[in-house]
Amino acid sequence: MPIELTTLTDGGQPASRVASEIAAFLTAARETLDLALYDVRLETEAGALVLASLLAAHQRGVHVRLMYNVDHPGPIPVPPPPETRPEAIEALPVETRGIAGIPDLMHHKFCVRDGTDVWTGSMNWTEDSWTRQENVVVRLLDAERLAFAFTLAFDELWERGAVEGTGTVQPRPVELDGGIEVRPWFTPGFGDALSHRVAKHIGRAKRRIRIASPVLTAGPILGTLVEVVNERRCRVVGVVDDTQVDDVFRQWGRNAMSAWKIPLLETIVERAAFAGKPSTPWRPDGVQDFMHAKVVVTDDVAFVGSFNFSRSGERNAENVVEIHDSGVANELATYVEALEERYPRATPPAGDGEGAGITSEKENVTP
Template identity: 30%
Template structure:
């Protein structure tokens, strides 16, 4: 077996910070006035109070529901106190979906560790649901213990219950975060199944009800689980690359080499009104050149980078800020883990970190969502919340809860 690099951080720095990644996104008709923000109106205590308000619920359109981790405070402790109580957060949404399953659960997750999710999967198995999982080899052992470390408790629990788990056994990252429920629904986004990702990091998750979209994700799952194909060859056949869910049009892309990079650049190139992004990593020079060109054409540009990665010499933060664009670094003590760009009224979101490795080496998935005003509005409002507590230039110390 070809072992991966023992340091997850080292692997990330040599992969996600590569110079050939990209980002794109968009959604529904939102007036340009939505871009006129007033950060002073969102002081941290007010933001936390707002996040506790029952009126702030997971937003949805016909067949699509989106949820965000309520990590809008400065510290991990205050974010966890709020997010663990959120009945509409990604964790609660996922557990409800798992508990609703009657026949099958097929999940591909980079990191599996949260005990509440593990308990839900075990309940499903006990009531006769077929549960199958794919994960990254690095995450079979206890955190930070390396490939020779002791087995991870969550993985041991799942295997002991008879749940088969396939790992990728390769140098690229199996970076997906998706679950197919009863061949009818898909849960996906930027959220790993860890306490940090579910309660500390700024993350998003979507639940989409579409048998066709589920079929496309199932085909990718079978490629990984049954055929053990984690690389780009042979080229994959996506059964339904574009589906209709209510009024929304949803395109799905899988990596490696599934056309995602070209699709994101195409969306950026089509921007007419605005490009907004909140992203863990944005390093691609081609994307940066497109964004700069769009600014010169009058497109409004605004972005929030993860504070730690925003300090990297590879990131586009400094070049874009130097060109006069509204660029911020996040204010979360943990991570800004979103991988989101809004281009006009189209949203792009998923596990894809917009890097050379995300396109060419890693197993990734992302969606391009169009004609879904409620979904776009939800992401615009999340961007406003993230931006309101962002910092103009400060960088937090190295965060030891680093995840991809």
């Protein structure tokens, strides 16, 4: 099978198991490793296994390039600030490149191995990401044309050193072994087009729509979902991060340019089968137990990656793979359904939100 999935749940797996999977992927490298990681921190015991595998690859002659997001002063966008310590990354004996989150974030979590294999998804390389968050990892193997697209996106960011003007790699379809069609998407270059693409598939779904995303704020997706829910075209099941969604509602309520989205998201949350994880509000020294998976399944098509299906996500450096395969869609749909059953119903926040502070993530509230 050219596509392998790993799904994570809060408390569902030890850090050592996830670290072992990462280490195995890195250990198989023979020539090159290009890593684009929004948040990477490897000081723990499990992280040491990943770090050792990375250093071993370098020592045996693998050309390693590691790219990471550089935090900057200013409003905190979705997602929360990374824990990455630039000084620790820069001390590594490999090529490194800090990408300034200007105007938005380098939010990728992917690795290209030997120009043929891709590791991507929603999972950062931190202990909380491995043990306390819902995440999805996708490995696409023996996929040279797909890996080439990811390498082009990597090189754009590496050369520019900033997010603006990147993500321009065309989302051309690639056929993997077994006739599976996969289409890679990159933002911000194709951010608007990606939201419209997801919305189009949501609007065409006849059997099922399954969604996992910390927040839902992209206008085309909200509008189409409301139509589907109101017309009861098919069953919509989803899970969001309730703490973060509450904060989005409050911010929209204080911003006239974004207030039009409030009834749309209220309708989706109230009329569809949406659960909300009551995650811990973000603090610099707190646990990061967010509902962090980013998945949309429409019939037998799946969209999965680092993209939050949000307006700010369209402006970040993100990636999504659009996969046309019933087996992958079934596995991801089952995962979302299990999360929906695990958590209570999502609800809009009580009160008018006046004086509410930032919780775990802050959504840019531009329309």
